[in-house]
Amino acid sequence: MADTKTQVIQTYEGHPTYSCLKCAAVITLQDELISKAFSGRDGRGFLMQSAVNVKLGRREDRSLLTGVHTVADVFCLGCNERLGWYYHKAADHMQKYKEGKYLLEREKLVKENAWVLDE
Template identity: 35%
Template structure:
């Protein structure tokens, strides 16, 4: 059995379905009204809500809520448009509140010309941070 790759995956804390890979993290320094949040360049298994205008601490934006596609749980928002060009790098990216996602380790294994996926649940992201697991 050959281990081809190990990836950290950020997943829904209700059903463990993947939302994003560690490689998609752009920043870990965002703050939402309910706590710390991460910015991802790509996300999956999401539904994007209606667009609306929002004044945030750092400027005015057009954003859309993002919801986990299966449960409808609110995960955060997607930046649609920054009204200040200095904030334009955020456009198209996703902000996910970290207390509602978990880290899982995804093992991609090739065995007998079949692809096997092995999901190993680690723990809630908040506990990972307390323990210093990045």
Template identity: 40%
Template sequence: MGLIRKRFLNGDHIYGCSQCATHLAPKDGIMSTAFQGQNGRAYLFRAVVNIIEGPAQERPMTTGKHVVCDIECMECHQVVGWRYIKAYEESQRYKEGRFILEKKLLTLLS
């Protein structure tokens, strides 16, 4: 196993982990702000960096059954959201490969 390097994102308005401020995603990477997480409001992102993915698991959600994996900050290991791996309903397939970050677990940097 090699050394894991933390990525630093450039630009204004970067979301970071609320616990350790590790960069996670640029604000302009938000696809939707109309999501609900376990801790309240959540955002759907195209891509996220500096995370570790947990094991895949099937989870019933308000929009149907999905296969997801929890994602945690690679620095402090706080769970910050999840990644959609598979959506069973055709109308939800746009979520596949996308990430949910919970607003309460984020801090807006710069």
């Protein structure tokens, strides 16, 4: 069951962000990127410290490349597109650093760099 609590769409004007490919809602800040060297379900994934404008799906145990993890799918608040998953818990202590982090599929996101004017 999806989290039904209401959330306000946030924007981060002037910051480099990753946005939803489908509806352009801001999903995360580039500053929140931990690693680009992750695998998503269909391709490359980004491990992110935090995400906004998303809701979590049902919590479930899933067997991933790095072992069993308790995860929940992450959906865009704007268009309901599945963007990746959230790590609730990792069984393997080597994977504990992922707990509370987001794995976002690269092909679901658009990178938007803020304009920087040279003086």
